[in-house]
Amino acid sequence: MPQLNGGGGDDLGANDEMISFKDEGEQEEKISENSSAERDLADVKSSLVNESETNQNSSSDSEAERRPPPRSESFRDKTRESLEEAAKRQDGGLFKSPPYPGYPFIMIPDLTSPYLPNGSLSPTARTYLQMKWPLLDVQAGSLQSRQALKDARSPSPAHIVGPFCLEFPGQTDLSLHQLQLSNKVPVVQHPHHVHPLTPLITYSNEHFTPGNPPPHLQADVDPKTGIPRPPHPSDISPYYPLSPGTVGQIPHPLGWLVPQQGQPVYPITTGGFRHPYPTALTVNASMSSLLSSRFPPHMVPPHHSLHTTGIPHPAIVTHNVKQESSHSDIGSLNSSKQDAKKEEEKKKQPHIKKPLNAFMLYMKEMRAKVVAECTLKESAAINQILGRRWHALSREEQAKYYELARKERQLHMQLYPGWSARDNYAGNYQGKKKKRKREKQAGEGNEHREYFPNPCLSLPPITDLSAPKKCRARFGLDQQNNWCGPCRRKKKCIRYIQGEGSCASPPSSDGSLLESPPSSPSMVSPSPSSKESKLQTEQMQPLSLTMKPPPLLSSSQHHHLSMAPPPPLALLDNSVAGKTSGSAHNGSLDPSDVSSSRPTGSASSRPTSACHSHSLLPSSTTTQPLSLVTKSID
DNA sequence: GGGCCTTTGAAGCTG
């Protein structure tokens, strides 16, 4: 695994993955079949994690040798390349594959953390700054961009047309961090420029004084067992707070930088959490030194989970849960008592949250940017955008997040050896537990998504017939007047229900396109020779809807899409394999899948700004009218 | 105040 502490520029990053990618690129040969490509992709994806895991202890130098055999012709097949290229274009180069093999990928907490007590902004709490990542050459233009970003909350700069104006390379599609890094200076958060939201405001440097672990943590002995704790693995990222057994609150993994209140992150449970681990940074001396060398002292995480200020760490979820009604149940008094006991015990246990997965990490990092660019506030909409962007990310980019996620999991495991995801399942955790998720509608789980090329659209590009709130997704918040009653009340969309077989949507002139049977070959069958189909798709995508006025257009469009009759099974390609994680994963990395399901390529190819014209939206629908519609109803 | 929405991914659960 790439060493965080590694001197030089390869601090961390998933060099391993990157290397492999590079190899793949070298071997870029002919690829051929989607099937093989898919397999390869799947392998690659898993390998992204596996490789790093297996190699975590090895030096980056040797990684190349141990690198798995090039698997990948398919990995980097032309389709993929073209897609990536398209994505790059769409994203204004944000995601262009970095030419840097060993980009320094430093995992640095985002200072603009929501964990701030006053953090109204919702910057990412735990973001990992990549020293090089999109080091897009923001250069000169970056000044403007920076300025623009400075007023992130202010109206988007003129050049920012809308959310995800991907067509403006390097101008707006940069995260604050990226911009900050654009000058090639490894500055994570400028000491001078204190972000309004920066948690540092709340904390004085003293709080972050490295090397001053709290007394209770100084002894590296498990308080519980008295057995000296094993040192943290060097490769573990410093994102997890310790879990001092007695300490009820743990700092956010990145708590040293993002102290906050009330945000539970990785609290410690009684169960099996043996004990306090020094902060990852503490544990990881190399990392710590790295950070110390790179960042001002106050940037360096404290060696202890409990902040000296006594401010509750976000990672901790206190269970101030009201006693459940069961207590009052006389009939089952005895059992109630027992239950109560159990509940109390559970309450006492801090809630340990699941480690963030790659996408979550990505979202955390990019959310703020999207919010600023798109002026969207609703997370649902933002997440949709992020989801598309995630798909648009190059493998390398995704690999970074997978690597981060892997480290998170690893660290999490180390910190909470006895923890299981099951612990957080409903019922196990007394904290606010979400109710059972909405019952799945028929067909849910096989939802077919369409990727609208235009990320700027606040309207969710994805049409999921089975998804509730169809109107919401279709029309967006701005057009609630178009929503059906139930949708307004957040109930099941009657339109959707009605439209299961037929379109209940309001008449729309251009809806015809959507209603029209799938004509696009690419749609119908993501042919293995994806290149061709892809081209076709690209050509066809920019169609009909393009001309529609954004709101109306999108609304009707979405509506039709959702209402559209089920596409032939053939249409139901893997792109919409359903929500199962497995399929989703593969889909994200599968070039073929991407090509078939992602209009991004086409979108990107379009010169016009998606943000401006919303043209992309229509196009996709045109080409993949039915595909959008998810799986066949029957 | 809590659930829903929405995304992907990880992991647990189920048949």
Next chain:
DNA sequence: CAGCTTCAAAGGCCC
């Protein structure tokens, strides 16, 4: 083992 379910973050919205 495949498929399904739950949860992780986020913040506006609704009840």
